[in-house]
Every structure is written in structure tokens, then in C-alpha cells.
Amino acid sequence: MALSRLASSSSRSADLLKPLCSAISLRRPISTDTTPITVETSVPFTSHQCDTPSRSVQTNAKELFTFFRDMALMRRMEIAADSLYKAKLIRGFCHLYDGQEAVAVGMEAAITKKDCIITAYRDHCTFVSRGGTLLEVFAELMGRQAGCSRGKGGSMHFYKKDSNFYGGHGIVGAQVPLGCGLAFAQKYSKDEAVTFALYGDGAANQGQLFEALNISALWDLPAILVCENNHYGMGTAEWRAAKSPAYYKRGDYAPGLKVDGMDAFAVKQACTFAKEHALKNGPIILEMDTYRYHGHSMSDPGSTYRTRDEITGVRQERDPVERIRKLILSHDLATEKELKDIEKEIRKEVDDAIAQAKENPLPESSELFTNVYAKGLGVESFGADRKEVRAILP
Amino acid sequence: MAAIFQGVGAAAALSSSLSNSFDSKKFVSSPLRKGASFAVVRSDGRVNLNPKGRRAQQLISNAVATKSDSAAASSSSKPGHELLLFEALQEGLEEEMERDIRVCVMGEDVGHYGGSYKVTKGLAKKFGDLRVLDTPIAENSFTGMGIGAAMTGLRPVVEGMNMGFLLLAFNQISNNCGMLHYTSGGQFTIPIVIRGPGGVGRQLGAEHSQRLESYFQSIPGIQMVACSTPYNAKGLMKAAIRSENPVILFEHVLLYNLKERIPDEDYICNLEEAEMVRPGEHVTILTYSRMRYHVMQAAKTLVNKGYDPEVIDIRSLKPFDLYTIGNSVKKTHRVLIVEECMRTGGIGASLIAAITENFNDYLDAPIMCLSSQDVPTPYAGTLEEVTVVQPAQIVTAVEQLCQ
Numbered sequence: 001m002a003l004s005r006l007a008s009s010s011s012r013s014a015d016l017l018k019p020l021c022s023a024i025s026l027r028r029p030i031s032t033d034t035t036p037i038t039v040e041t042s043v044p045f046t047s048h049q050c051d052t053p054s055r056s057v058q059t060n061a062k063e064l065f066t067f068f069r070d071m072a073l074m075r076r077m078e079i080a081a082d083s084l085y086k087a088k089l090i091r092g093f094c095h096l097y098d099g100q101e102a103v104a105v106g107m108e109a110a111i112t113k114k115d116c117i118i119t120a121y122r123d124h125c126t127f128v129s130r131g132g133t134l135l136e137v138f139a140e141l142m143g144r145q146a147g148c149s150r151g152k153g154g155s156m157h158f159y160k161k162d163s164n165f166y167g168g169h170g171i172v173g174a175q176v177p178l179g180c181g182l183a184f185a186q187k188y189s190k191d192e193a194v195t196f197a198l199y200g201d202g203a204a205n206q207g208q209l210f211e212a213l214n215i216s217a218l219w220d221l222p223a224i225l226v227c228e229n230n231h232y233g234m235g236t237a238e239w240r241a242a243k244s245p246a247y248y249k250r251g252d253y254a255p256g257l258k259v260d261g262m263d264a265f266a267v268k269q270a271c272t273f274a275k276e277h278a279l280k281n282g283p284i285i286l287e288m289d290t291y292r293y294h295g296h297s298m299s300d301p302g303s304t305y306r307t308r309d310e311i312t313g314v315r316q317e318r319d320p321v322e323r324i325r326k327l328i329l330s331h332d333l334a335t336e337k338e339l340k341d342i343e344k345e346i347r348k349e350v351d352d353a354i355a356q357a358k359e360n361p362l363p364e365s366s367e368l369f370t371n372v373y374a375k376g377l378g379v380e381s382f383g384a385d386r387k388e389v390r391a392i393l394p
Numbered sequence: 395m396a397a398i399f400q401g402v403g404a405a406a407a408l409s410s411s412l413s414n415s416f417d418s419k420k421f422v423s424s425p426l427r428k429g430a431s432f433a434v435v436r437s438d439g440r441v442n443l444n445p446k447g448r449r450a451q452q453l454i455s456n457a458v459a460t461k462s463d464s465a466a467a468s469s470s471s472k473p474g475h476e477l478l479l480f481e482a483l484q485e486g487l488e489e490e491m492e493r494d495i496r497v498c499v500m501g502e503d504v505g506h507y508g509g510s511y512k513v514t515k516g517l518a519k520k521f522g523d524l525r526v527l528d529t530p531i532a533e534n535s536f537t538g539m540g541i542g543a544a545m546t547g548l549r550p551v552v553e554g555m556n557m558g559f560l561l562l563a564f565n566q567i568s569n570n571c572g573m574l575h576y577t578s579g580g581q582f583t584i585p586i587v588i589r590g591p592g593g594v595g596r597q598l599g600a601e602h603s604q605r606l607e608s609y610f611q612s613i614p615g616i617q618m619v620a621c622s623t624p625y626n627a628k629g630l631m632k633a634a635i636r637s638e639n640p641v642i643l644f645e646h647v648l649l650y651n652l653k654e655r656i657p658d659e660d661y662i663c664n665l666e667e668a669e670m671v672r673p674g675e676h677v678t679i680l681t682y683s684r685m686r687y688h689v690m691q692a693a694k695t696l697v698n699k700g701y702d703p704e705v706i707d708i709r710s711l712k713p714f715d716l717y718t719i720g721n722s723v724k725k726t727h728r729v730l731i732v733e734e735c736m737r738t739g740g741i742g743a744s745l746i747a748a749i750t751e752n753f754n755d756y757l758d759a760p761i762m763c764l765s766s767q768d769v770p771t772p773y774a775g776t777l778e779e780v781t782v783v784q785p786a787q788i789v790t791a792v793e794q795l796c797q
Contacts, residue, residue, distance in 0.1 A: 116546075118542075147579070148579065149577055149578050149579035149581070150579035150580070151579075152576060152577060152579055153577040153578060153579060154577075157577040157578065159577075159578040159579075159581050159582065160581075161578070161581040161582060166542070166545060166582075167574075167578065168577075168578075169569075169570070170569070171565055171569050174538060174565055174566060174569065174570060176535075176538075177534065177535040177536070177537070177538025177539050177541075177542065177566065178538050178539070178541055178542035178545070178566075178570060179542060180535070180538075180539050180542065181538060181539035181540060181541060181542020181543040181544075181545070182542045182543070182545065182546060184539055184542070184543050184548075185542070185543040185545075185546040185547070185548045186546075187524075188498065188524060188543070188548060189546075189548075207534070208532075208534045208535045208538065211530070211532035211534060211535035211536075212532075212535040212538065212539065214530055214532065215529060215530060215532065215535060215536060215539065218530070219527070370580070371575050371576045371579065371580040372575070372576055372614055372615050373575070373615065373617070373639045374575055374580075374583040374585075374638035374639050
């Protein structure tokens with residue numbers, strides 16, 4: 001298994017799994033095998049104003065297991081969040097990413113932590129793929145102190161500065177100019193890294209997107225605009241919202257690539273290609289053809305604007321986790337039972353994290369006033385006579 | 395209290411800023427502007443001022459000027475140099491760009507054109523196209539890009555050609571600029587400066603005479619300052635750039651050609667401090683930006699009539715300097731607010747609430763607030779004059795207040 005991943009998540013589950021792992025590794029050393037395996041993407045890429053990358057993707061057993069484990073973890077995490085929301089432990093808005101895991105996992109496999117990712121409010125899984133822990137996720141969703149934003153952000157405001165994950169934004173489309181600003185900073189500081197600014201098919205109709213793309217193309221910024229096209233902008237299907245639903249073509253002067261977003265290897269290939277392109281030639285648009293099983297958010301049943309048959313159809317034919325499972329089984333890298341064991345272990349990990357997050361305290365009242373301003377050049381919160389400090393600033 | 399400025403903080407900021415992204419070869423030497431100090435940055439990050447004889451880098455915070463009628467330089471015996479307000483802004487910006495390589499300017503026509511009010515004149519030639527950036531007419535996105543760049547540690551100065559245009563970027567300013575530090579639990583700071591001219595000009599029409607301080611004032615997380623003299627323009631510009639918080643610097647279209655003598659040495663103005671323009675005994679007049687000059691004109695008449703008004707330029711629109719204001723109220727017991735904002739929901743309205751809440755016991759009379767009329771600014775000159783507060787109205791108001 002991906003032992004490094006196990007070690008980083010929680011020591012308890014690592015201890016639990018040591019006997020399992022050593023047993024497995026005695027019998028199956030190829031789980032950490034790095035001999036190359038070639039995989040074909042499900043469909044060829046279509047491009048606009050650029051070459052298409054090859055359909056053959058190099059991978060290996062280790063990566064396959066990493067993908068499987070990561071995506072299964074994300075899937076379980078989102079379903080657990082669903083139950084927590086219904087139990088009223090998570091309030092407000094909760095936008096779930098299940099079905100779209102391949103985009104997060106494939107993108108992360110193609111890039112380094114120096115590259116920046118910024119996305120909208122469907123950010124739980126992207127946060128995890130950037131290195132966030134399950135405890136941080138659940139604690140933030142439940143508004144506890146151990147959350148990644150100290151409980152003050154919520155579902156739509158996950159950030160992880162040390163791994164260049166810039167969130168987590170509630171207003172549709174506003175993150176794209178921010179993302180182009182990140183790319184500008186990377187160019188300014190000569191970082192040789194790129195920024196992936198993710199948005200949805202609904203946000204693709206925002207004007208600020210085209211404004212930001214124009215500026216990025218003029219200034220040659222290493223910005224990659226990724227449209228996660230799950231075909232529905234909340235309740236409005238893409239053909240009802242966009243005159244031209246070919247989102248990868250809407251950059252006009254900027255090249256675009258249409259990718260099967262349910263195939264992690266296609267995503268990985270496209271992101272590698274895009275990174276190379278952006279560093280040399282400026283912005284490029286990637287359209288990830290993906291699907292979300294849940295509704296837009298927890299308050300949306302998701303079935304008033306689409307049929308249940310459609311949802312089950314996609315789940316049967318294109319599910320990203322199933323695809324990796326089939327690949328692992330067909331390449332004889334593990335048995336059904338072993339994969340089920342991994343999933344059981346993931347389920348336990350998620351349950352442990354939820355239990356730990358439930359124990360975590362809510363923020364103190366004084367937290368209300370912290371981090372409104374950054375301390376610098378004489379900024380304090382004063383009472384009227386300027387002597388009494390109204391809040392204790394960090 | 396907040397007398398000497400965080401020299402330590404400034405030095406720390408300086409050394410961290412010159413860490414990895416500075417390329418000394420790119421440091422272009424260019425003809426010095428008269429009176430500008432030129433910093434030579436060494437490879438280990440130490441900064442020496444131009445050996446041509448400027449004194450050691452010493453930060454002086456101009457707190458309260460004790461001279462009446464003028465907020466001119468209260469520092470050392472050196473006479474300083476004379477310049478116009480837009481030149482003072484330019485000087486401040488240029489000095490900060492030399493001092494910290496992370497400072498960049500973004501806006502429409504700031505680069506090759508030199509800035510529509512010449513505030514960024516000459517900077518593009520000196521610092522290059524990557525540090526002084528001409529943007530297309532896309533306020534929403536380039537403000538957003540400035541904020542995104544600030545999240546990584548750059549210090550952009552975003553210029554709105556007219557403050558009114560920044561309404562298009564309101565979402566970015568309110569949600570991203572103001573709130574990201576809070577919603578990320580302190581992970582990101584947004585050291586951005588958003589500046590531009592606003593206010594009622596000379597028959598510019600309704601859409602180009604907006605006073606946005608009233609719209610931005612309730613955004614948590616941002617600071618707002620309004621400059622009114624070349625001295626505080628330069629000082630506030632520098633302080634705003636050095637601040638870790640997002641700062642909105644309000645300039646006024648009609649004040650760009652004010653001339654004043656300012657000190658040669660490096661100084662900044664405290665962002666949260668008000669300026670005592672004229673100490674007095676009878677009434678406290680609180681004002682900012684262009685109305686300061688209408689108030690001072692009225693003050694001349696008032697002095698002739700035997701009144702002794704205390705005039706305070708509040709400068710910091712968010713947060714209010716309730717310390718200076720409070721002390722003044724405790725002394726005079728009467729308050730008149732003269733502002734250019736509209737009466738409804740303006741800075742004056744908030745100031746009335748703040749003073750009443752905190753100093754109600756000290757007031758002998760209800761607070762009077764003179765603001766612009768709640769109308770779109772008309773084009774016709776006579777109507778425009780009536781929209782804005784005039785000195786005669788200020789005199790009448792003080793007489794009424796002091797009865």
C-alpha cells in the first residue's frame with residue numbers, strides 16, 4: 001500500500017495496519033512497485049488551438065494504489081460529511097465533491113507543492129489532495145478550533161498556505177482573478193511554477209473570467225484555467241446557461257483542451273501538458289468533463305433537474321474509483337478482498353477523524369476579534385480612550 | 395503614545411523583503427528627483443541611503459502638529475523641499491518601490507502614460523513593465539489579481555483611475571480583500587493598497603463625483619485613510635504600503651495641485667491617527683479631505699467673529715481615531731462634522747454614532763453634521779456648488795452651535 005500516506009494520516013491506523021502491511025508486503029512486493037505500466041485514457045483529448053497530448057499515460061503500481069486510496073478516502077469523506085450535515089453537525093452550505101475526485105487526484109499527481117491551486121467552494125477534496133488532514137476538514141466543517149481556518153471559515157473557506165492551496169471561495173467566479181494574481185506573483189518572483197484556477201461550468205459565464213484571461217494572456221502569466229464541467233450550474237443545465245457550452249474553446253485566443261474528468265490518468269496527462277504549456281506560452285484552458293453525484297449542495301436534492309437514471313448511469317459507467325479498481329484488478333496487482341480491506345481501513349480512518357473532531361472544542365469568544373486585521377504598523381483594537389485593548393490580537 | 399514608529403518592524407520587513415527575489419543587477423539607477431532619497435541595497439540586505447549626504451534613515455511619525463493653521467512639517471530644522479500633492483504621492487510611492495522590491499503598481503494608464511493624474515509619472519521607465527503594470531479596463535479582475543498577488547506576499551498598489559470605477563470591484567474588495575485574513579484563520583495577509591481620486595470635482599458629472607468612503611466603511615478587515623496635504627499624502631502612502639492590512643487611500647481630484655514644503659528625510663504618518671489642524675476652545679470641527687480647506691476658510695471668518703474653533707482632520711476614516719476626537723470633545727463640548735459624503739450612511743453618520751456612544755456625557759449640544767446633499771452630483775456649476783458644503787454654511791453652523 002502507499003505506506004507513506006498511511007504514516008502521515010494517523011499513527012493509530014498506521015499501528016493497526018503494520019501487521020496487515022507487513023503481511024501484504026511479504027506476499028505482494030509489487031504494491032510499491034514502480035515498474036512502468038502504460039494505460040490508455042478512456043477517450044482521446046480534443047483541443048482548441050494547440051496539440052493534443054498522447055492518450056498513453058505512464059503509471060505504475062504505486063501510483064495506482066495511491067490514486068485508489070486517495071479517491072476512496074475522498075469519497076468516504078464526502079459521504080461522511082453528508083451524514084454529518086443531516087445530523088445537523090455541519091450547518092450552512094456544504095458542497096460535496098463525490099464523483100469529481102479524479103480531477104483533484106489527477107491534478108495533484110502532475111504537479112508539485114510549489115504550484116498553486118485555487119478553487120471555488122467545492123473544495124474539501126482539493127484541500128485533502130494538497131495535504132490537508134481529515135481532522136482539519138471535519139473540525140472546520142463543524143466549526144471547531146482544530147479546523148484549518150480555526151473554525152471561522154467553514155465549508156467554503158479551506159486554505160492551506162504552506163502547500164500553496166489558496167482556497168476556498170464562496171462568490172462564484174471571484175477566485176479566477178485571484179488565481180491570475182497568483183500566477184502574476186509567480187512570474188514576478190520567477191518561481192517557475194504555475195497556478196491552476198478552478199471554476200465550474202456556471203462560473204464560466206462570469207465576465208471577470210474573461211477579463212482575467214485577457215490580462216493573463218497579455219502579460220504571459222503561467223495561469224491554467226480549469227473548468228470543472230459537471231454540466232449543471234446548481235439547477236441549470238449547461239445548455240440553458242451557456243450559448244457555447246464548449247468551455248475549452250471559449251478562451252478564443254487562449255488554447256484549450258477538453259479532458260475526461262472522470263479518468264484520473266487523462267487529468268494527470270492534461271495537467272502535465274498544461275503546466276509545460278503555461279510556463280512557456282501563457283494561459284491555457286482545461287475543461288474537465290466530470291459529474292457530481294450529490295446535488296449542488298446539501299440543500300439541493302439533485303434530482304429535480306436531472307433524472308435518477310442519469311446519475312446511476314454515470315455511476316455505473318464512468319465512476320473514477322471503479323475505474324481504478326478495475327485497472328488494479330485487471331493488472332492483477334491486488335485481489336478484491338485486499339481492495340475492500342483498504343476501503344474498510346479508510347472508513348475507520350474517517351470515523352476516527354470525525355470522533356476526534358467532535359471532541360474538539362468550539363472557538364473561544366475572543367476568537368471573534370482575532371485576525372480581523374494583521375498586526376502591523378500600529379494597528380490595534382482600541383476602546384474609546386485608546387488605552388483599553390478591546391481584543392487580544394495574535 | 396504612538397510617537398516613534400516601529401523602526402524595528404520596518405527593518406524586519408525590509409530584510410525579509412529583500413530575501414530571495416531581489417536581483418541586484420536589476421536595480422536601475424536613475425536621475426534623482428529633487429529631494430528624493432535613494433537607497434542603495436547591498437547584497438546582504440542592508441540598506442544605505444544615498445551617500446550624497448542624506449541623513450540616516452530615521453522614521454518620524456508625524457503625530458500632532460502644534461502649529462496653528464498649518465500641518466506643515468514639524469520635524470527638524472532643515473527646510474525640506476516644496477512640491478505638489480501628486481508629486482508627494484509619487485515620491486512616497488517611488489521611495490517605497492525602491493525600498494521593497496515586492497511593491498508593484500497596477501492600474502489603467504499608470505505605466506507608459508504616466509498616470510491620469512501623474513501620480514505614477516516616470517515610474518514605468520524607472521522600474522520596468524513588470525513593476526508598473528498597465529491593465530486593460532477591467533477593474534473587477536485586476537483588483538482581484540492584485541489581491542491574489544498580495545496573498546502570496548507581493549505588495550501591489552492598485553489604482554482606480556477614479557474611485558467610482560472601483561465599484562465594479564466591490565466584490566473583490568469586500569469579500570476577498572477584507573475577509574481573507576479572517577476566513578483563512580490568519581494564514582494569509584493582504585498587504586494591498588487601493589488608491590485613487592474621488593470626491594466632487596469641477597463639473598465632472600454624477601458618475602465621476604462619487605465618494606466611496608461611505609460604501610466601503612463597513613467592510614471589516616480594511617483600513618481607510620484620506621489624505622489632504624502633500625505632507626500627509628506622502629506619509630499615508632508610505633504607511634499604507636508598509637502596512638500588513640489592506641488599506642484604501644482616498645485622494646481628492648481637486649487637491650492634486652496643492653503645494654507645500656515637506657521634509658527631506660524619510661517619514662510616515664500613522665494610519666490610525668487624526669491630525670490637529672488648529673487647536674481651539676469653543677467647538678470641535680471634524681473634517682477630512684477637501685472639506686478641510688473649506689473649514690479652514692470658514693475658520694478665518696469665525697476667528698474674526700470671535701470664535702475659537704478646534705479643527706481636526708480625522709484622516710483615518712476606518713478606524714476612527716476616537717482618542718484625539720474624544721480629547722477634543724472633552725475640551726470643547728460641541729462637535730460639528732463637515733464632510734463631503736452624502737448625509738445618508740456617510741462617514742459623518744458613523745462618526746455621530748461613535749461620538750454619541752462614547753462621549754455623550756461630554757456634549758453640551760447635539761452633534762451637527764454638514765454633508766453633501768443626498769443627490770447625484772449635477773453638472774451645472776451653480777447646482778454643484780450647492781450640493782457640497784460651502785464655508786458660509788460652516789460659519790452659520792458654528793454660530794448656531796455655540797449659542
